[in-house]
Amino acid sequence: MRIDVITLFPDMVEQVVNYGVVGRAADRKLMYLQCWNPRDYTVDKHRTVDDRPYGGGPGMLMKVQPLEETIQAVREKNPLAQLIYLSPQGKPVNQAMLAKQVGTQSVIFLCGRYEGVDERLIQKEVDQEWSIGDYVISGGELAAMVCIDAMARLIPGALGHEQSAQQDSFSEGLLDYPHYTRPEEYKGMEVPEVLMNGNHQHIEDWRERQSLGRTWQRRPDLLELKVLDDRQQALLNDFKDEFK
Ligand SMILES: C[S@@+](CC[C@H](N)C(=O)[O-])C[C@H]1O[C@@H](n2cnc3c(N)ncnc32)[C@H](O)[C@@H]1O
Known part of the structure; x- marks a missing residue:
């Protein structure tokens, strides 16, 4: 399975393949993870990825342009994958959704930061929005890592011979x-x-x-x-x- 993650903190997300079942899935080449940093797709000398919201209010938002260009680059490598924005406003993630995604063999996760991303980017590029629960965390990275871990368990051959995801809760x-x-x-x-x-x-x-x-x-x-x-x-x- 190919997983691409768009994140301002690639080092954080890459940690997920260093441990346990996800590590084993990566070692066995059952899962391939690549992170993409929107900061690499900025056009100004300060490499700006955020800006103030129209209408005022606290916090910053992720700008459309760096995200859109990052998505274009990812889609060249992973053209058929669904792009899933991790968001507290998304559909609550469950085992069936994760299993269905594993069945497609690919996914692109978009991790928000600050107050989230400009709505026009969501309208234009995002296929689904997933939430890991009715609470707000500071960024989509931990949510992406939760989903990656849960998906790894569902990839045939990732768990040890003696274990089976079919015995897990919810399966x-x-x-x-x-x-x-x-x-x-x-x-x-x-x-x-x-x-x-x-x-x-x-x-x-x-x-x-x-x-x-x-x-x-x-x-x-x-x-x-x-x-x-x-x-x-x-x-x-x-x-x-x-x-x-
Ligand atoms: C501080 S949050 C923004 C919250 C947004 N202002 C709201 O209230 O809907 C920043 C980012 O964290 C991620 N995030 C926060 N809570 C999440 C959740 N429950 N599930 C998935 N992602 C979440 C999203 O990517 C979001 O863009």
């Missing part, structure tokens, strides 16, 4: 089940017996029941979107009975 529309590792007993708290009896069917049932139950307890909105088969409905009913 099947449910939250993940609880996990335990050694020791068997820690300060009086024990690992559930079923996980240690070696019966794979019992373990699978327990995990699915926990996954359904947790989603019911913590994210009932997700369950409303999911169609459960008879077995899953029975497991969920069983879980609910315990809380009556």
Whole structure:
């Protein structure tokens, strides 16, 4: 997958490929990241990328010209990719959106700074706007890094053989089940017996029941979107009975 990121802080974003799963995806050539700095596409001697907003008010805005020329340069390398502006006003990012983007094998992220970017640039160039949550951060870089990390997990071959993104929360529309590792007993708290009896069917049932139950307890909105088969409905009913 090819990922281009337009940012005033390329050093910050490039860090994302130095660690963990994203690092492994990059090492295995499953993901290629290139950052582009709009400051390199300015035309004045001060390399100005921002200016004051018309109508007054606090803060500065990113100017159209350096961004547009950066985008043109990126599109020469990555002509078919969707250009996604990371913005608190965008669509909240979810696993399905990320998986769909991974399926296209490419993306261009635009990171805003200051009060954001001139609206005309958004109208002219941006295909989608994505938000990482209902809060405002100082720039799109961290948002881009969140999306890059989450996408890397979804690229086939990026996770170790023993791991699978299919078991992560949200991949099947449910939250993940609880996990335990050694020791068997820690300060009086024990690992559930079923996980240690070696019966794979019992373990699978327990995990699915926990996954359904947790989603019911913590994210009932997700369950409303999911169609459960008879077995899953029975497991969920069983879980609910315990809380009556
Ligand atoms: C300080 S913010 C600008 C906020 C803008 N004035 C507003 O209130 O909608 C600067 C940049 O950070 C990024 N950003 C801030 N919050 C974000 C969020 N929740 N999701 C994605 N990007 C965000 C965007 O790229 C934005 O242009």
